[in-house]
Amino acid sequence: MLYPTPLLCRAAPARLLLGPGCSRWLSLSCPRQVVMPAWVINRYGQNNVLRLANNMVLPFIRLPNEVIIRVHAASLNPIDVNMRSGYGAAALNIRRDPLKIKTTGNEFPLILGRDVSGVVMECGLSVSCFKPGDEVWAAIPPWKQGTLSEFVVASGNEVSLKPKGLSHTEAAALPYVGLTAWSAMNQTGGLNQNNCAGKRILIVGASGGVGTFAIQLMKAWGAHVTAVCSQDAKSLVTKLGADDVIDYKSGDTEEQLKLLPLFDFILDNVGGSTEKWALHFLKRWSGATYVTLVTPFLLNMDRLGVADGMLQTGITMSTKAVKHLCKGVHYRWAFFTPSGIFLDEIAELVNSGKIHPVIDEVFSFSEVPKAFLKVEQGHARGKIVINVLNKI
Structure with a gap:
């Protein structure tokens, strides 16, 4: 059943207020539809697949x-660049269409972008926490249409x-990186405001979006933080x-870390060879935990198919967890988790001045391809933000 909203009501011609200060005279007579601008891709590939579509149908409840x-x-994350290239398509398409009813490529045109800050325009019948006009923020899951558009559901x-x-x-x-860090450190790693005091935390890849948030979160909870950047x-x-700050370019990272006491928790935002040496710097047989955000989960399903990919992922995860548990440390994977409840907690930390957004550069809506290139080049200090409301 579709829950009607004034944004797409099939009624006689009417005047709709689509946003504060943005009145539009729109004819809603069938078969005409209300449209909006959005950055979309119609196939996977490099940056040239991005295009500005001014005729995307407004989303509806x-x-x-x-x-x-x-x-x-909105803002961009590395996952947006990866999704543009087709990363995770096998798993995400199963999530979009679990019964495989739709045809191949039905996800297109696909709108990327996960973070949003904006104003509620319409609420479904069971929504009681929000009302039109509320200023909100969110991180939209990657299997849904994204936020590089005028409206999002x-x-x-x-x-x-x-x-x-x-x-x-x-x-x-903040939303996507904040929820990713929260998932890794709180939900997966078991850290919270009551048990972090005095704990030694190592953050590898500390100057990116997740890393800069994780530093602030751990300091807000009273931990000692060592950053690798x-x-x-x-x-x-x-x-x-x-x-403490370890400069990975000035010498061997392992040698520099050997000069410091061992750690209670490691957050790895880099992966690759890092995993081979990082776990040696955890305190053994004390509940110390290594959590990585770089996993083969989606890649396995892209390469092997959903069933075989999930099987291979399960074997890999189990093997590594048991191997390191026998050495006295916990080995875990973490993933982004969309959650308004966790965002409420993050908002409290922001409102109390304990967490601040870290922004590398702000682009206009017309500069989205340029923003993608900036993320793709790496080494951004914080986040790349897109000003969507002022599109020019």
Whole structure:
């Protein structure tokens, strides 16, 4: 059943207020549809597959727990660049169409972008926590249409009231990286405000979006933080609260870490060869935990198919977990988890001044391809934000 909303009501011609200060005279007579601008891809590939479509049909409420948000600002994450190239398509398409009813390529045109800060325009029948006009933020799961558009639909349980002290541009920098770090450190790693005091935390890849958030979260919870990054990011991570900084470009990272006491927790944002040496720096037989955000989960399904990919992933994860448990440390994988409840907790930390957005650069809506290139090049200090409301 479709839950009607004034945005796509099939009624006589009417005047709709689509946003504060944005009145439009629209004819809603069938078969005409209300459209919006959005950055889309119609196939996977490099940056040249991105195109600005001015005729994307406005999203509408299908389920009673959904809300429509007018996007004021969005931001980019490495997953957007990877999805543009087709990474994770096998698993995400199963999530989009679990019964395989639709034809191959039905995900196109695909809108990328996960973060949103904006204003609620319409609420489903069961939404009680929000109302039209509320300023909210959210991170949209990767199997849904994204936020590089004028409007986006989100489930009510993915949305939270935006921190009052942040502009939409600032707020858009936090949801995806914040929830990813929260998932890794709190949900997977078991860290919280009551058990972090005095713990030694190592963050590898500390100057990116997740890393800069994780530093602030751990300091807010009273931990001692060691950050691994390049020399040009030292002042940034120190300002965010890092107690020790290891410059991976100035010498052997392992040799530098040997000069420091062992750690209670390691967050790995880099993967690759890092996994081979990082676990040696954990305290053994004390509950110390290594959590990595770089896993073969989606890659296995892209390469082997969904069934074989899940089997291979399970074997790999189990083998590594048992191997390291026998050595006295916990080995775990973590994944982004959409959650309005966790965003509520993050908003409290933001409102209390304990967490601040870290923004590398802000691009206009017309500069989305340029923003993708910036993310693809790597080494951004914090987040790349897109100002969607002011499209010019």
